[in-house]
Amino acid sequence: MSEISAESSTRPAEGGSPKEGYDYGTNYLEERKLVGRWPAPWPQIVSLIFLAAIFYISWWIFQDPRGVMRMYTPYVGYMYTRWILIVVIWMVYIFDYYPFKRKWLEETHPALKGLIMTAIMVVILLVLIHGFFFELMGKLSMTYFSVERTMDLGITRFYAKEYACLACLMFAAIASWLSPSWPACFDNRPWHLLKQPSRGVTILVVTFFLSTLIYLCTMHSHMAILYYPWQEYCAVTAPWWFEFAGTVSGNFHVSWIMCCTVVLWIYETIWERWPFSEIKNERLRGYATFFGIVAIAFCCHFGFYFMQELAWGPAIMGDRRLWAPDWRWLHVGEIMVFFLVPAMFITFYCNNWPQKYSKVTNWLIRNGITVVAGIALYAVYYLTAHHFLGVQQEMSHPQQFPMIPTIWFINIMLIHNWFMDNWPGFKKVRKEV
Amino acid sequence: MSDKYTVSRRRFLEALGAGTAFGFLGSMGAFSYTPLRNRFLPDKPKGTTDIGEVKKLTITCISETSWFDNDILMNDMDDMGGLLVNQWTYPWPPEGKPNNPRGDLHPENAGGYAALLDIELLNGDHKFILLDTGWEHGWTDQRFKECGIDKMLKNNEIDCLFISHEHFDHFWGLPVTMKYKPDIDMYIGGDFYPEGKQFIKDSGFKGKLYEAKSKTRHLFEIKDKNGKTIPGVAGYYFPVAIICRVFGEQSIFVNVKDAGIVQVTGCCHQGILNFAEAAYTTLKGGDRPYGVYGGLHISPFEDWDPKYDDLVFGLGKYGFQKIGCNHCTGVLCARKFVEAGYPVVQGTARFRSKTTDFLGNGDVIEFP
Numbered sequence: 144m145s146e147i148s149a150e151s152s153t154r155p156a157e158g159g160s161p162k163e164g165y166d167y168g169t170n171y172l173e174e175r176k177l178v179g180r181w182p183a184p185w186p187q188i189v190s191l192i193f194l195a196a197i198f199y200i201s202w203w204i205f206q207d208p209r210g211v212m213r214m215y216t217p218y219v220g221y222m223y224t225r226w227i228l229i230v231v232i233w234m235v236y237i238f239d240y241y242p243f244k245r246k247w248l249e250e251t252h253p254a255l256k257g258l259i260m261t262a263i264m265v266v267i268l269l270v271l272i273h274g275f276f277f278e279l280m281g282k283l284s285m286t287y288f289s290v291e292r293t294m295d296l297g298i299t300r301f302y303a304k305e306y307a308c309l310a311c312l313m314f315a316a317i318a319s320w321l322s323p324s325w326p327a328c329f330d331n332r333p334w335h336l337l338k339q340p341s342r343g344v345t346i347l348v349v350t351f352f353l354s355t356l357i358y359l360c361t362m363h364s365h366m367a368i369l370y371y372p373w374q375e376y377c378a379v380t381a382p383w384w385f386e387f388a389g390t391v392s393g394n395f396h397v398s399w400i401m402c403c404t405v406v407l408w409i410y411e412t413i414w415e416r417w418p419f420s421e422i423k424n425e426r427l428r429g430y431a432t433f434f435g436i437v438a439i440a441f442c443c444h445f446g447f448y449f450m451q452e453l454a455w456g457p458a459i460m461g462d463r464r465l466w467a468p469d470w471r472w473l474h475v476g477e478i479m480v481f482f483l484v485p486a487m488f489i490t491f492y493c494n495n496w497p498q499k500y501s502k503v504t505n506w507l508i509r510n511g512i513t514v515v516a517g518i519a520l521y522a523v524y525y526l527t528a529h530h531f532l533g534v535q536q537e538m539s540h541p542q543q544f545p546m547i548p549t550i551w552f553i554n555i556m557l558i559h560n561w562f563m564d565n566w567p568g569f570k571k572v573r574k575e576v
Numbered sequence: 577m578s579d580k581y582t583v584s585r586r587r588f589l590e591a592l593g594a595g596t597a598f599g600f601l602g603s604m605g606a607f608s609y610t611p612l613r614n615r616f617l618p619d620k621p622k623g624t625t626d627i628g629e630v631k632k633l634t635i636t637c638i639s640e641t642s643w644f645d646n647d648i649l650m651n652d653m654d655d656m657g658g659l660l661v662n663q664w665t666y667p668w669p670p671e672g673k674p675n676n677p678r679g680d681l682h683p684e685n686a687g688g689y690a691a692l693l694d695i696e697l698l699n700g701d702h703k704f705i706l707l708d709t710g711w712e713h714g715w716t717d718q719r720f721k722e723c724g725i726d727k728m729l730k731n732n733e734i735d736c737l738f739i740s741h742e743h744f745d746h747f748w749g750l751p752v753t754m755k756y757k758p759d760i761d762m763y764i765g766g767d768f769y770p771e772g773k774q775f776i777k778d779s780g781f782k783g784k785l786y787e788a789k790s791k792t793r794h795l796f797e798i799k800d801k802n803g804k805t806i807p808g809v810a811g812y813y814f815p816v817a818i819i820c821r822v823f824g825e826q827s828i829f830v831n832v833k834d835a836g837i838v839q840v841t842g843c844c845h846q847g848i849l850n851f852a853e854a855a856y857t858t859l860k861g862g863d864r865p866y867g868v869y870g871g872l873h874i875s876p877f878e879d880w881d882p883k884y885d886d887l888v889f890g891l892g893k894y895g896f897q898k899i900g901c902n903h904c905t906g907v908l909c910a911r912k913f914v915e916a917g918y919p920v921v922q923g924t925a926r927f928r929s930k931t932t933d934f935l936g937n938g939d940v941i942e943f944p
Contacts, residue, residue, distance in 0.1 A: 300651055362901065445609035447609045449608030453617070458619060466850060467886070503591075503593070535817040536823055540818075542660050543817070
């Protein structure tokens, strides 16, 4: 048996959770211990091969422009990728696997669990996208969410779909930052004592509301100027960030929102919630964590933009590709996601290696590995992705969205770790808390 | 010293490491988006390459209607899987092309892009460049005849064929040009795919082929039919990725005496400002942009993106005096340009061009 085990989350057990909450998956991730079936590094290598195989097969079937369904249009595929991420987060982080019973989670074969929970995820995904956004929101509220209504107004079918999917995916991007923020920053307080599904529904509604608020203040104006003339009576035009960001594009917000999302997950994984975990007062810790993550994210947001200016010269308003401010902002978000992939692998499959030094030393080493691996992944992606993913060459091509394959890979990691207990490379043993 | 003030080497290094990490993050935020950062950014050098001057440039729009119905074209693309699908796999016309020899998908919707550049040199001589060669063979041939291109080709009056990029609507009409002048000299980008090169062979090309350098931005000379450099004219290759799995676009600079630089493009996938910046940093006199002709690839399918509004805002400071846009510029974009007060030259909406908002088929523009 391997000395190196892998645990899916550094989320501490929730003190004070009612015993009834254990009927479902409350604290399942924290109490589960995944142990490699073979000596290290074989479980990690097997897992990487397994992930890569599932990634490539599913990419070919669903996304690849040379493949079967060709959803990388790009926004259709991008939307599903984003929503898979948020639905998986909801199922596990917000709802604690509800309605699956703890006994079922512990005793069912991981492959079967993966299949069943993935199927449920897909059903939720389709109901949300096609029911809530395309039908309800699109037909009763905001026209741009409806493909049919937008087509009726004269937009071609292709762009009607692309615009609707863009709006949908932006909502998911915001939610994928805010929804996990609640458990990660506030330990689900003040609703941590509620049973499931009450707690999940409450946090879902609260974070959905906050996501809606941020969506309306950021991406709604972006959507409103997609149409001619600008829809100035229903949205602020020109968007309020125009002069500061050097672009009217909502990519300015994609950048900082992605920075917030990635910093949050890095904090939750390889940082093991340090340094904010040093704050003993729960309420203060919650606010410090949330706003501290936002502050770090904004540093990355501006810092990576500056690095692009150093590399390629100042951006030029109205120019395209490498020199376009809107692409530079988007690319900040893309850069960040490249760092998230190795960070999650270190946590999910390497038990947050190393663990043998002090907390700070471990933290520094993990960050160092993540930075080096993220840069390597960035280079490999742009040098080779057009060969094996069917995407276009060149990093700033308008249809080049590395966030699609990287988040697709992250989705597979989440499903593999959260739904399937890292099977087949690992097996689950009970860990005492 | 008291023990309580003692710091171990390990603790010191840990604090140093963590402090450096957070200090780096903090400085990224505090410094990098302030005016202070400008001191690290390089100055933009003016270009020094002298390409000479011409007296006058006259461009005839042979065809700017690459397709006649946006919905049909976009639905074809949608059905095939979006904007990144390899164009050579489409069953669009012409029949017999490499990869997918079918050519029966909406041939009635296919048009093409082509333009004739009439360059009057300072000594009064004229040089002619055929920019692109259309798409659907029937339509291309019809427009060639209506503009007299067929006769000019037969009479060896045209110095060269300049293919801006490999896209179907600019390149797949090559057999029509070959029908009249198979030994014409031809300029292509440096990153044509194998299907494109096979298509050139299959089209019966027998002339001299000038291929730009692969994956490299560069200026290059354009020669007349006698192999002499045309003064005042230069090509520029932009290694940019383009939809439908095409790579690279080349465009033309013409330096018009007492006016400035005219930028002539097929689709300008590199971006009109990128093109202008290339003139600024490469050409002597490149800081005097005068005019534009061609597709600017902004809203080719009458789609929109907020970044295109950035262009509408940003174009003004370049001071173009004559904008002869059409084709993939999009009618919507042309209207926004006019609303912003830019000097867009109106068209006459003849020969199946649908709008007077920009130059159409059969229209002529002169610089100056």
